[in-house]
Amino acid sequence: MALFPDPFDALLGLQNALDAFRRSDWLQSSPSAGGSYPPLNVFRKGDDFALVAEVPGIKSSDLEIQVKGRTVRLSGSKAAKYPEQSSVHRRERLQGRFDRSITLPIEVDQDRVTAECRDGVLALTLPRAERDKPRSIRIG
């Protein structure tokens, strides 16, 4: 960490932030939390959906999950701490905060959502709301 705030460092920070948002689709019909971390996969299991995200090194207490209607929001922060008086040889793990939301094609029953975080993988079970399920109509 620099002793004095570096004006060039601040500029680089701004440039990185603008870069990140130029690639986001904020003005499109998506929720406002425009982050792209964590990477996630969505699976379907029968009527229900499951969302799986890789969040290595993030404590469950640093992870916030919100579900409403069709939208799932994941936010939190990831820290990679080093002891004082250590010299860092290699630094590939990223750290910082994140805020991301995605919109699903189904309405989620938010009372039955379950979350499990094991070995750095977050798994959300998103049951489809009863009123959103299709109904088969018999021809009379």
Added chain:
Amino acid sequence: MSGSQELAVREKQELAQQEEKTMPGRYYVPAADIFETDEALTLLLEMPGVAKNNVDIQIENDVLRVEGKIDSAAYKDIEPVYTEYNVGHYARAFTLSNKVDRDAITAQVENGVLTLTLPKSKEAVPRRIAVN
């Protein structure tokens, strides 16, 4: 913007294989941090989805080889509808200097991050000399 930084996504890197694997399946390179204190080197490897007993660590000819296997049973009976990353095993190798005490290496896994502590051998630990 300032203070804490927004996290960006980094694509998983597929392992460029040095030797052939006999098991089918893709391998990825886990992201690694290495830092050094007076007593030890610490290696942190991110291997999300790898359980504690699926980590294999070997030292052979001064090369520390780490391999983490994921359990794909959880992905049975579900079909992907939207994907951003692929899943696979992890493998990475590091060359050790002779200043590492090989018998004292310890490892632990927490939240998908493997922490390896490589204590320095006695000759390598810096000695402080007091001025009388």
